[in-house]
Amino acid sequence: xxxxxxxIAVTMGGEAILQEVSLTCRPGEVLxxxxxxxxxxTTLLRSxxxxxxxxxxxxxxxxxxxxxxxxxxxxxRLAYLAQEADAYWPIRGDxxxxxxxLPHRRPLAGESAADRAAVAAALAATExxxxxxxxxxxxxxxxxxxxxxxxxxxxxAEMLLADEPxxxxxxxxxxHTMELLQAAALRGAGVVVVLHDLTLAARYCDRLVLxxxxxxxxxxxxxxxxxxxxxxxxxxxEARHLSVDGLPVTLPWSRIGADYS
Amino acid sequence: MSRGFxxxxxxxxxxxxxxxxxxxxxxxxxxxxxxxxxxxASDLLAGRETxxxxxxxxxxxxxxxxxxxxxxxLGLAGAALQGLLRNPLAEPGVxxxxxxxxxxxxxxxxxxxxxxxxxxxxxxxxxxxxxATLLLYALVGRGAGTTTLILAGxxxxxxxxxxxxxxxxxxxxxxxxxxxxxxxLGSLTDRSTEHVLLALPLMAAGWxxxxxxxxxxxxxxxxxxxxxxxxxxxxxxRLMLIGGTALSVGAAVAVTGAIGFIGLVVPHVLRPLxxxxxxxxxxxxxxGGAALLLAADLGVRLIGIRPELKLGVVTALIGAPFxxxxxxxxxxxxx
Numbered sequence: 001x002x003x004x005x006x007x008i009a010v011t012m013g014g015e016a017i018l019q020e021v022s023l024t025c026r027p028g029e030v031l032x033x034x035x036x037x038x039x040x041x042t043t044l045l046r047s048x049x050x051x052x053x054x055x056x057x058x059x060x061x062x063x064x065x066x067x068x069x070x071x072x073x074x075x076x077r078l079a080y081l082a083q084e085a086d087a088y089w090p091i092r093g094d095x096x097x098x099x100x101x102l103p104h105r106r107p108l109a110g111e112s113a114a115d116r117a118a119v120a121a122a123l124a125a126t127e128x129x130x131x132x133x134x135x136x137x138x139x140x141x142x143x144x145x146x147x148x149x150x151x152x153x154x155x156x157a158e159m160l161l162a163d164e165p166x167x168x169x170x171x172x173x174x175x176h177t178m179e180l181l182q183a184a185a186l187r188g189a190g191v192v193v194v195l196h197d198l199t200l201a202a203r204y205c206d207r208l209v210l211x212x213x214x215x216x217x218x219x220x221x222x223x224x225x226x227x228x229x230x231x232x233x234x235x236x237x238e239a240r241h242l243s244v245d246g247l248p249v250t251l252p253w254s255r256i257g258a259d260y261s
Numbered sequence: 262m263s264r265g266f267x268x269x270x271x272x273x274x275x276x277x278x279x280x281x282x283x284x285x286x287x288x289x290x291x292x293x294x295x296x297x298x299x300x301x302a303s304d305l306l307a308g309r310e311t312x313x314x315x316x317x318x319x320x321x322x323x324x325x326x327x328x329x330x331x332x333x334x335l336g337l338a339g340a341a342l343q344g345l346l347r348n349p350l351a352e353p354g355v356x357x358x359x360x361x362x363x364x365x366x367x368x369x370x371x372x373x374x375x376x377x378x379x380x381x382x383x384x385x386x387x388x389x390x391x392x393a394t395l396l397l398y399a400l401v402g403r404g405a406g407t408t409t410l411i412l413a414g415x416x417x418x419x420x421x422x423x424x425x426x427x428x429x430x431x432x433x434x435x436x437x438x439x440x441x442x443x444x445x446l447g448s449l450t451d452r453s454t455e456h457v458l459l460a461l462p463l464m465a466a467g468w469x470x471x472x473x474x475x476x477x478x479x480x481x482x483x484x485x486x487x488x489x490x491x492x493x494x495x496x497x498x499r500l501m502l503i504g505g506t507a508l509s510v511g512a513a514v515a516v517t518g519a520i521g522f523i524g525l526v527v528p529h530v531l532r533p534l535x536x537x538x539x540x541x542x543x544x545x546x547x548x549g550g551a552a553l554l555l556a557a558d559l560g561v562r563l564i565g566i567r568p569e570l571k572l573g574v575v576t577a578l579i580g581a582p583f584x585x586x587x588x589x590x591x592x593x594x595x596x
Contacts, residue, residue, distance in 0.1 A: 051486050075492025082486045088347040089482050089537040102480050103492045107473075135537075151483070155491075 001062050001077050001158040001190060002026055003048050008057030010043050017043045018054070018214045027158065030181055030191045032205030034198065034225075036235050039211040041194045042083060042163055048192060049080040049161050075103035079155035083163035083194070085148045087136045093147055094132035097122055100154030122154040125180055141168045149177060159190045166200065178204040198239070198250045202226055210234055226250045266533075270541060273534050277548035281329055284555035288325035289317060291562050296321075323457050324449050328558045329551040330457070331449075331517050334464055334509040336550020337543055339524025341471045344478035344539035345502050346407050352525035353510040356410060356503060357393050357417025362514035363445060364421040365389020370441045371428040382444075383459055386515025393417050394507035401499045406485070410499070447518035447573030449558050460512040467509025468547070470501050475540035482539055520573045522580025523550050529587055 003025040010018040018040045025031050025048065033041045046052045047059060050066040061069050061078070069077075079100070087096055100122070101115040123129045126146045131139060139147065145168045152160060162181065166174040174197070181191045182204055195201040201208055202222035210218040210225050212234040218225040231239050231250075240251045290298040298321075301313035338353040346355070353359055369375050369385030400413050425445070432438045477498045480488035489495055513520075527549040528542060535541040554572070557579070561570045 046486065049486075049490055051489050071489070071494060072492040075490060078490070080487065080490035082484060082490075085484060085487060087482050088484070089532075089539060091482060091537050095536060095538065096483075099479060099483060099491070102476060105476075107476060148483075 003078075003159060003190070003192075004058075004060045004063075005044075005048060006058045006060070008044075008047055008054035008059060010040075010047060010052055011055050012043070016214055018047065021057070021211075021214070021216055023048075023209060023216065023219070025159065025190050025192050027190045028185055028188050029206045030185045030193065030204060032201040032208045032222075033192060033194045033211065034196070034201050034208055035211035035217075039234070040214040041211055044211065045080075045161050045163050045192060045194055049078060050074060051080070072103065076155070077157050078159040078161065079152040079157035081149060081152040081160070081162040081165055083167075086144070087148075090135045090137040092132070093128065093134050093136065093139075094119060094123065096136055096147055097128075097132075097150045097154050100151040103155065118154045118156050119150075122150040125153060125183075126150040127176070142170060142173060145169060146173060146177075149180070153180070153184070157189065160184055160192070162191070162193045164194050164196065166195070166197065174200065198226060198252060202248060202250050222250075223248055232256055267536050268534065270535065270545075273531075273545055274548065277545065277552060281548055281551045281555065284552055284559065285325040285329055288328060288555055288559055289321040291559055292316075292321065293562070319453060320451075323452050323454050324558070325555070326457050327452050327460070327516060328449050328555045330460060330464055331513040331520065332523060332551035332554025333547040334467065334513045334550070335520065335523040335554065336527040337468060337471050337547035338506045338510050339550070340528040340539070340542045340546035341474060341478065341502050342506065342524075343528050344481060344542070345474070345499065346411060347481065348407075348411070349529065350525070351411075352521075353506060354414075354418065354519075354521065354524070356397060356414035356506065357421065358390050358503075358507050358510050359514050359519055360418035360421035360425075361393030362386040362390040362511045363519050364425050365392075366444065366515055366518075367425050367428050367441050370437060370444065371432060379453070379455055380459055383456060383512070383515035387463065387511050389421070390507045390511025390514070393421075394503060394511075397503050397507075398500060401496060401503065404496075405499075410503075443571065444518050445573075446571035447520035447576075448569075448571050449517055450569060452516065456516045460516045463512035464509045467505040467507070467512070470505030471509065472543055474498055474502050474505075475543055478543070479538060479540040518571075518573060520554065520576055522576045522584070523553055526580045526584055526587070527553055529584075 005021060005023045008018055008021050021044060033045060035041050043052060047054055050059065058065065061074060066074065097119045098111065098115065101118060104115065123132055126149050128146050128150050131143055131147055136144065149165055152162065166177050169177060178200055181193055185191045205222065207220065208222050208225040209216055210230055217234055218230050231237055236256045237252050238254045238256060240253045242249045242251060296316065297313060301317040304311045304314035305317055335353055342351040342353065342355060343349055365388045366382050366386040369381050374381045396417060397413060400409060429438050429441060477488065477493040480491040480493050485495060528546045531545050531549045532542055535545055557572055557575050561572060561575055
């Protein structure tokens, strides 16, 4: 599925959060949304998921508006993983992942074989099968994050939108999560992921979109987006550019204007 | 591994249904006068208009039916609102419907219309619930979320409470004050088939609305955004659940007065039995509410204190300490 955002603007409480943002998310591509705190990354992701109605501009799913495609149909084709997501009740792990199958299930119908297979596959992919029988409230923050990622994967959607999925994870699971997103894109799904880690963003994303004060500052391959000028303007930092195994690595190094003496 | 015993769902539903039927039969059999239920039932079924048959049809059965219906309503609405508001302290009263329904009924008392015709009182209660629903709908229509809904409920309850107190305050007749106060305490005594027939269609419509929210409530356990991304229209869900609560709880309060704590306590007790899944809890909690209310109503007749204790008093007397012990235990578990 292609998501096309055309000139969208979002205002919340009198503050302009997004202005004139245009962006295309394509199948088979990992798109990294980066930018400093308050740049509008989460609002943009929520707009793309149809959770915020833009004040101006349009979001189209394969050319259809949210009203045309309808929320139930969109839910089968687009999975959304919220930031700092949590479960309000101490539900068992496998049942939490099964919630990802709700868009595919008819009212009053039981779990189908496809539902159970999708849940088992999502648990296996995220290495959370051992957490399937645990109550959600007994899990650590990182374990909860991985189970919630499994929930999003269980939708088996053509488009996966994830808001900072690696923020609470240790390095092993950060790498694993990024590999899972990359694998989803290799299978043909479109992935949009909000990231703060520029190294992970440069390494795993096919394309980066840098947001700054609610506008798109740069859109393109990592090497073009993470240049010194953009980093200085958006993040107020200087970075070191290294090469590891032939791949470029961007390492945030110093704050511009900071006195380190 | 998960703590707590979790029996299969058919067993939970079957067991609770059996308990409700048993308690309804007991409710029909127990009263202040010696009474042969078997003989009365056979007279009633055979169409013989004997005194026992009339007592069963006009007094005992309506009381048992209303007990089950009201309890089911309170348990179901409590579970639905706890799921919608994701707040374990939510109960049918929290969005102001109960208070408004009580005010409607009190207005009928106060204006003297209560004596005009049998159903004046319940109709007044339903009108009150309807007015509160209009207010809540206006708010949700403007995009109100969970917290706004709770705050609006507090405001509606406070205002209804103040007007109810005003009616008591200005009442010229001390007997009317006693009557209103006693009615507010909640009771199933002396309810007739007419009450059942008035309340049942409204309650049934409300139950359907509440039960149809089951899947969306499951989705809501992951938060508003995730639920919406799973295809659920949250505004529609809020309107459905407020409407369902207004119809069922409004009718219940209008017919029986305010009976507290059932909608708060029953979902808590039964939640572990369904693995804490809000969708599955709905029907189970309704059955649990019916069983608890019938048991409490049996209790007030069996302990034989005269004048008969009011149901609302008994449910609060048992419910409040029980709730405290529940909170105390939850606190230790770190929930």
